[in-house]
Amino acid sequence: MFDVRHDPDLPEEVYGFVSRSLDANFNPAGIVRSADGRIVLTLGDSGLISTQAAVETISHELNHVRGFLSTGQMSSEAAAEAAAQTARPYIK
Numbered sequence: 001m002f003d004v005r006h007d008p009d010l011p012e013e014v015y016g017f018v019s020r021s022l023d024a025n026f027n028p029a030g031i032v033r034s035a036d037g038r039i040v041l042t043l044g045d046s047g048l049i050s051t052q053a054a055v056e057t058i059s060h061e062l063n064h065v066r067g068f069l070s071t072g073q074m075s076s077e078a079a080a081e082a083a084a085q086t087a088r089p090y091i092k
């Protein structure tokens with residue numbers, strides 16, 4: 001479904017995102033996919049700083065991906081954040 005890449009140069013406030021390609025004018029042009037077609041997630045150091053951060057960040061981004069795969073549109077930030085919060089009690 002997705003591949004995860006780590007970018008240690010992301011700003012501290014960026015936990016992760018669904019990777020987007022840019023057009024010639026640097027506007028978002030599409031979702032980046034790996035060679036085998038998986039959607040690429042990019043996580044920064046903040047998104048990997050703890051087990052809780054990793055689970056919540058991946059849950060958030062996975063919600064966006066699932067929305068995209070089912071409707072062609074990524075889910076809202078509110079829906080993705082709700083997914084991250086839903087995962088929180090299961091992090092041991």
Ligand SMILES: [Zn+2]
Nearest residue numbers: 060064077080
């Ligand atoms: Zn999001």
